[in-house]
Amino acid sequence: xxxxxxxxxxxxxxLGFAFLYLPIVLLVIFSFNESRLVTVWAGFSTKWYxxxxxxxxxxxxxxxxxxxxxxxxxxATVLGTLAALALVRYTRFNGRTLFTGMVYAPLVMPExxxxxxxxxxxxxxxxxxxxxxxxxxxxxxxxxxxxxxxxSRLVNFDMSLEEAAQDLGCPxxxxxxxxxxxxxxxxVLSGWMLAFTLSLDDLVIASFNSGPGxxxxxxxxxxxxxxxxxxxxxxxxxILIGIVAIGVLIAAVANKRRAVRRRRDxxxxxxxxx
Amino acid sequence: xxxxFRRITIFIPxxxxxxxxxxxxxxxxxxxxxxxxxxxxxxxxxxxxxAGWSGFWDNLRLLNFENYQFLxxxxxxxxxxxxxxxxxxxxxxMTLAIGFPLAYGMARASEGLRxxxxxxxxxxxxxxxxxxxxxxxxxxxxxxxxxxxxxxLGVIDAPLTILNTNTAVYIGIVYSYLPFMVLPIYxxxxxLDYALIEAAQDLGCTxxxxxWKVTLRLSVPGIAAGCLLVFIPAVGEFVIPDxxxxxxxxxxxxxxxxxxxxxxxWTISSALAMVLLTVLVVPIVLFQNxxxxxxxxxx
Numbered sequence: 001x002x003x004x005x006x007x008x009x010x011x012x013x014x015l016g017f018a019f020l021y022l023p024i025v026l027l028v029i030f031s032f033n034e035s036r037l038v039t040v041w042a043g044f045s046t047k048w049y050x051x052x053x054x055x056x057x058x059x060x061x062x063x064x065x066x067x068x069x070x071x072x073x074x075x076a077t078v079l080g081t082l083a084a085l086a087l088v089r090y091t092r093f094n095g096r097t098l099f100t101g102m103v104y105a106p107l108v109m110p111e112x113x114x115x116x117x118x119x120x121x122x123x124x125x126x127x128x129x130x131x132x133x134x135x136x137x138x139x140x141x142x143x144x145x146x147x148x149x150x151x152s153r154l155v156n157f158d159m160s161l162e163e164a165a166q167d168l169g170c171p172x173x174x175x176x177x178x179x180x181x182x183x184x185x186x187x188v189l190s191g192w193m194l195a196f197t198l199s200l201d202d203l204v205i206a207s208f209n210s211g212p213g214x215x216x217x218x219x220x221x222x223x224x225x226x227x228x229x230x231x232x233x234x235x236x237x238x239i240l241i242g243i244v245a246i247g248v249l250i251a252a253v254a255n256k257r258r259a260v261r262r263r264r265d266x267x268x269x270x271x272x273x274x
Numbered sequence: 275x276x277x278x279f280r281r282i283t284i285f286i287p288x289x290x291x292x293x294x295x296x297x298x299x300x301x302x303x304x305x306x307x308x309x310x311x312x313x314x315x316x317x318x319x320x321x322x323x324x325a326g327w328s329g330f331w332d333n334l335r336l337l338n339f340e341n342y343q344f345l346x347x348x349x350x351x352x353x354x355x356x357x358x359x360x361x362x363x364x365x366x367x368m369t370l371a372i373g374f375p376l377a378y379g380m381a382r383a384s385e386g387l388r389x390x391x392x393x394x395x396x397x398x399x400x401x402x403x404x405x406x407x408x409x410x411x412x413x414x415x416x417x418x419x420x421x422x423x424x425x426x427l428g429v430i431d432a433p434l435t436i437l438n439t440n441t442a443v444y445i446g447i448v449y450s451y452l453p454f455m456v457l458p459i460y461x462x463x464x465x466l467d468y469a470l471i472e473a474a475q476d477l478g479c480t481x482x483x484x485x486w487k488v489t490l491r492l493s494v495p496g497i498a499a500g501c502l503l504v505f506i507p508a509v510g511e512f513v514i515p516d517x518x519x520x521x522x523x524x525x526x527x528x529x530x531x532x533x534x535x536x537x538x539x540w541t542i543s544s545a546l547a548m549v550l551l552t553v554l555v556v557p558i559v560l561f562q563n564x565x566x567x568x569x570x571x572x573x
Contacts, residue, residue, distance in 0.1 A: 001381040001466045009379035013391065016376035020398050020452060023409035026419060030412065083287035087569075093284055102291040104562045108503065110510020110554070112527045113547045116534065117298035120544070123315050124301050140294040143287065148565075155569060172279040201402040204512055208534075218404050225404075225517060229412050237405040244400045252393065 024241065031234035048235040058236065061220040064131065065200060068216065072138035073195035079139065080146025080195070081188055087147065088154040106144040114141055115208030122209065129211030137209045138199040145198060146191035153187035154180075186255065193251065197244060299551075306544035307337040317541050341545035351529065351546070355553065358526040361440065361515075362508035365447040369504050370497065372448065373455030377496075378489075380456075381463035392460070399453045407446055407517050414442050414518070438520030446514040451507070455500040462496030463489070495564065502561040506554055526550055 031049075035042035052058060083103055090096075106114065118137045119129070127133060157180060165175040181188070203218040210216065217236075224233055308317040345351045380391045398406065413419045414437040421433040436442050466489065474484040512527035519525070526546065534543040 001463050001468055003382055003468050003471065005379075005382050005384070008375075009382050011379075012375035013379035013383070016372060016379070016452075016456075017394060019372070019449070020395070023406065023413060023449070024398065024401065026413065027405070027409040079287050079290055082283050083291075086284045086287060090280060090284060095288070098296075099284075099288055099291070100566065101562060102295050103287075104565050105558060106295060108506040108558055108561055110507060110527060110550065112510055112512050112530050113302075113551060116530070116543055116547050117302045118294065120301045120305055120540070121294070121298040136294065140290070143290070147287075151569065176279070197400050201404065203404050204531075218402070221404060221408070222513075225408050225411070229408070229415070233408065234412075237402070237408065240405060241401050244402075245397070248393075248397060248400055 027234055028238045028241065031231060031238040033231055033234075036231060048231040049239075051232060052235055052239075055232070057215075058217075058220060061215050061217045064214055065217040068131065068135050068138060068206075069196050069199035072135045072142060072199045073192050076139045076143040076195040077146050077188060077192040080143040080191055081150050081184075083143065083147040084150035084154055087151055089159075103144050103147050106141045107148065109141075111202075111204035112208075115205040118205070119208040129209060130214045133209040133211065134206050134214055134216065137205050138195075138202065141205065142195035142198045145194050146188075149191040149194060150184060150187045153184045157183055186258070190251065193247065200240075302544045302547055304337075305541055306341055306548045307339065308541050308544075309338065309340065310539055310541045315540065316538060341541050342549075344542070345545055345549060350524075351526075354524045354526045354529045355549070357524045358509050358511075359553070361443060361447070361525065362505050362511075365444050365451075365508055366501050366505045368444065369448045369451055369455045370501060373452055373500060374459055374497070376452075377456045377459035377463055380460050381466070388464070395453050395456050395460070403450060404513060406450055407513055410442070410446055410449065410518060411437060414445070437518065438523075440519065440523055442518035443515050443523055443525075446518040447504075447508050447511065450514065451504040454503040458499040458503065459493060459496040462493045466492050495568070499561070499564050499568070502557055502564065506557050506561065509554060510550055 030041075032044050032046065033041055034045040034047070083099075086093075087100065087103065093099075115137070118133075118140065122129060122133050122136075161183075162175045162179050165179050166172060170178070201218065202216075203222050206216045207219055207222075210219065217240075221233060221236060224230065305317055311317055376395075380388065380395070383391055411418075415421075416433045416435060416437070418437070420436070421430075424430045425433065436445075470488050470492075471484050474488050475481065479487065510527045511525060512531050515523045515525040515528045516531070519528070530543050530546045530550070533539045533546065
């Protein structure tokens, strides 16, 4: 699709992005507000950020959240990649329909259902609620997102490359590790990042499955938001937004560099050949 | 050897999903048929593995449909389901009304600009859902930024009450789920060959007719996927009605949460979850078919 970029097109794009970004921009601006009244501007100040560092409860919650997110994203990436391989490569195995269903359903499943059902499982098997139950719950729903991301990359992978390696005597696992994995690595990494941010972000599933001592940052933010809008929360949110923005930016630059390097390598190879 | 690799690849994620996705649903179903008891866990009968098969049959005999009868007779729950479906339906339409022109505008931008616009749509998706909903509280509340702006412009004389109403819930859902609508529509529009539209116009179609007959028809898969991606999670939404909605906003996710956390009624929560799942089975199956088809097309 292309054609002329009409005035209507430009207007809808500009208005659409204004709608998407204005609330976030306002939130960030008012985190630097001097006044406790969040919506009345009273001058620039960073005092709410300084106060954050004295809030031990918030810091503990942030620490729990980061640990859960790191662990769950890493395990979900391994499981999700395996699931994607199973979906793309093996079109026939017993119970494939059920498997496909179980991979896609959590993508749209309302969080209250996922949270409640996992909690009842943990209660039924007598597993104490806490850090590990939240981690297991996060692995389960984010592995499906990883599977979809990796799958979309695997679909375009030329299987004959791996088959060639195997014909030349490479064992299947090694062939996967040396040939396929490097090719799908960008998708695997963005799957990890997606799983990490999903875990960082989750309130509902964590609330159901968390126990004493395992309060996550979204749970902490939620309990304070219910009491009203405060500049401290704006400051926490701004820090979180900043971290995510930097992460995404780094990933984008790395991707761009990789693409440039590949093009240069291809050019060199071509020149040498010619 | 190749078989061992295949077996591991399929077995590990399969086993994980059976234990942590399917089994929990069976347990929810089972508890939805139990009776509320004050104890820990707060329901009877419970599984007693030591009693063996006879215990299992005793267990089954004790199950009953009381919770479902209660759900069917109590108007609160019925209204909550109806109101969740209504809110989700209309907010999906509104998201489409904003999302389609945005995706269309993006697809018609120059090739150099498109990746940047795409990145700008994806970026909010990476920032926390809770934060994005929270941001609207400061804008919508009576002394909030929107009211200040409207008062300053002289559009209104007294602040509007928007926060804690269904209007705020609609705004919240449309805002939070907009990227889910834009991305699949953009994906289909971007691939659409502009020559088709030119051909239609060369053959005498007006621009509007060409849009209607070519562009819109060919973007139906994207529109369908986007609508399902917005509608299904919106029906069970909890955070948005809880933070932006008022005491009169009835949505099933919020009712389930209240029954579970405030009333400690695990059996009714389970029954509510089962009914919600039943209501959503059709759209979820449609979504899975769309996903499977999209994967096929990629090949």
